[in-house]
Amino acid sequence: MFSKEEIAQRIAKEIKDGYYVNLGIGIPTLVANYIPKGINVVLQSENGLLGMGPFPFEGEEDADLINAGKQTITTLPGSSIFDSAMSFGMIRSQKVDLTILGAMEVSENGDIANWKIPGKMVKGMGGAMDLVASAKNIIVAMQHINKAGESKLLPKCTLPLTGVKCIKKIVTELAVLDVLPEGGFKLLERAPGVSIEFIQKSTAGRLVVEGEIPEMRLD
Amino acid sequence: MINKVVSGAEEAIKDISDGATIMLGGFGLCGIPENCINALVTKQVKNLTCISNNAGVDDFGIGLMLKQRQVKKMISSYVGENAEFERQLLSGELEVDLIPQGTLATRCLAAGYGMPAIFTPAGVGTEVAEGKEVRNFNGKDYLMEYAFDADFAIVKAWKGDTAGNLIFRSTSRNFNPVMAMAGKITIAEVEELVVAGELDPDYIHTPGIYVHRIFQGKDYEKRIEQRTVRKRSDDSEI
Numbered sequence: 001m002f003s004k005e006e007i008a009q010r011i012a013k014e015i016k017d018g019y020y021v022n023l024g025i026g027i028p029t030l031v032a033n034y035i036p037k038g039i040n041v042v043l044q045s046e047n048g049l050l051g052m053g054p055f056p057f058e059g060e061e062d063a064d065l066i067n068a069g070k071q072t073i074t075t076l077p078g079s080s081i082f083d084s085a086m087s088f089g090m091i092r093s094q095k096v097d098l099t100i101l102g103a104m105e106v107s108e109n110g111d112i113a114n115w116k117i118p119g120k121m122v123k124g125m126g127g128a129m130d131l132v133a134s135a136k137n138i139i140v141a142m143q144h145i146n147k148a149g150e151s152k153l154l155p156k157c158t159l160p161l162t163g164v165k166c167i168k169k170i171v172t173e174l175a176v177l178d179v180l181p182e183g184g185f186k187l188l189e190r191a192p193g194v195s196i197e198f199i200q201k202s203t204a205g206r207l208v209v210e211g212e213i214p215e216m217r218l219d
Numbered sequence: 220m221i222n223k224v225v226s227g228a229e230e231a232i233k234d235i236s237d238g239a240t241i242m243l244g245g246f247g248l249c250g251i252p253e254n255c256i257n258a259l260v261t262k263q264v265k266n267l268t269c270i271s272n273n274a275g276v277d278d279f280g281i282g283l284m285l286k287q288r289q290v291k292k293m294i295s296s297y298v299g300e301n302a303e304f305e306r307q308l309l310s311g312e313l314e315v316d317l318i319p320q321g322t323l324a325t326r327c328l329a330a331g332y333g334m335p336a337i338f339t340p341a342g343v344g345t346e347v348a349e350g351k352e353v354r355n356f357n358g359k360d361y362l363m364e365y366a367f368d369a370d371f372a373i374v375k376a377w378k379g380d381t382a383g384n385l386i387f388r389s390t391s392r393n394f395n396p397v398m399a400m401a402g403k404i405t406i407a408e409v410e411e412l413v414v415a416g417e418l419d420p421d422y423i424h425t426p427g428i429y430v431h432r433i434f435q436g437k438d439y440e441k442r443i444e445q446r447t448v449r450k451r452s453d454d455s456e457i
Contacts, residue, residue, distance in 0.1 A: 045390070046320065046321075047247075047249070048246075049390050055448050055449045056448055056449070059448075061443060061448060063249065063391075063443050064388050064389040064391040064441070065389045065390050066249050066444070067390075070246075070300075070444040070445045072443055072445065072446055072448065081389055081392055083392050083393065083395070083397055084246070084320070084324035084393050085321075085325055085327065085397045088320065088321025091321065092321065119309075122298070122305060123299030123305075124298050124299065125297070125317060125318075125347075126296050126297035127319065127320040129319035129322075130319045130322065133339070133342070134340055134341070161344060163345065164343065164344035
């Protein structure tokens with residue numbers, strides 16, 4: 001079974017040279033730590049920055065320079081700053097190549113729920129609805145099952161939706177899966193030591209298993 | 220040259236009265252109009268509708284206005300950092316319209332560009348779409364969202380001049396330029412106010428035509444919400 005860091009590490013392998021990438025909060029933020037050496041990737045922060053750099057050295061924090069998670073960050077050579085409307089303009093017009101975000105639930109037709117638990121949590125959707133509605137390539141980093149062992153990969157989402165029919169790839173602590181255009185989760189890889197039977201038991205939506213399913217590799 | 224300078228926050232907000240709809244720039248606590256928020260708290264205007272990406276934290280930013288129950292309705296995209304907000308919302312004391320961040324920004328932009336509405340795919344098929352017109356363009360569904368109609372926009376800039384021209388600094392730009400364009404009356408507070416002519420026209424982010432009142436703010440706290448740093452020995456990429 002994969003840790004959160006290992007989920008991030010596996011997703012980082014999907015990032016290609018020349019990509020502009022938007023990373024959501026949580027596991028997706030960790031992906032930045034594992035971007036393969038030697039490729040050029042520009043991170044977009046939807047509060048208005050392209051070319052997000054590392055955290056500042058102690059004592060060099062700048063209150064005017066934060067990322068979408070409100071963390072102090074730095075710029076890099078080639079960075080640019082813009083307003084919020086332009087930030088979502090470049091997202092909507094699909095200039096951003098890849099979006100990586102978290103989810104509470106994903107359905108077998110690619111619907112995603114990640115912003116609201118009725119009666120409990122009302123934090124808001126932030127930029128998530130814009131990102132999922134427009135991104136050409138979205139990878140979801142999420143837990144396959146909750147603490148009670150119940151599946152979060154469902155026939156139909158139970159929580160209020162963030163977007164419909166938009167998710168194509170999912171990486172969980174158990175597996176890498178594609179969402180098929182006709183519906184269903186196609187099993188591509190399993191985490192080391194995790195059986196197909198366990199993934200089947202942990203997936204409430206339709207799981208498609210064809211041929212040999214290799215173990216996920218991180219190198 | 221038309222002079223836009225007022226004496227300070229108190230004068231700038233003097234005609235904001237109960238029931239007004241106001242836009243407030245900023246993302247989290249970054250680039251918020253601290254001086255004007257404090258003046259609104261002192262003035263104790265009530266029943267405000269506030270359009271702002273976030274709602275501050277419990278003891279800073281819009282959170283100060285929420286604590287005094289000055290806000291009737293919030294229009295925001297993300298309010299997760301404010302416990303008092305969440306309490307008032309769940310108890311029904313506060314009306315809230317949560318809308319996608321890109322929709323929020325673009326509804327400001329539309330107002331500033333004189334366009335009555337926009338079409339965006341954000342929220343299609345979700346509860347955000349309820350009651351809204353859906354149009355299909357090139358095989359994809361879009362929601363019609365209206366331009367905002369705000370009595371006042373209050374923004375924070377880094378530098379400004381007496382003609383109302385504004386320059387923002389780093390990511391404190393965020394919603395400020397689009398809100399500056401969107402208010403019927405726009406108030407700008409700046410860290411440094413200079414005489415018209417000192418700012419290079421080529422480097423102006425917001426032209427003074429959009430700004431009705433400007434003043435140099437004071438005592439900026441510029442609070443950091445998440446102070447994240449790395450050690451000098453740390454060579455990690457991020």
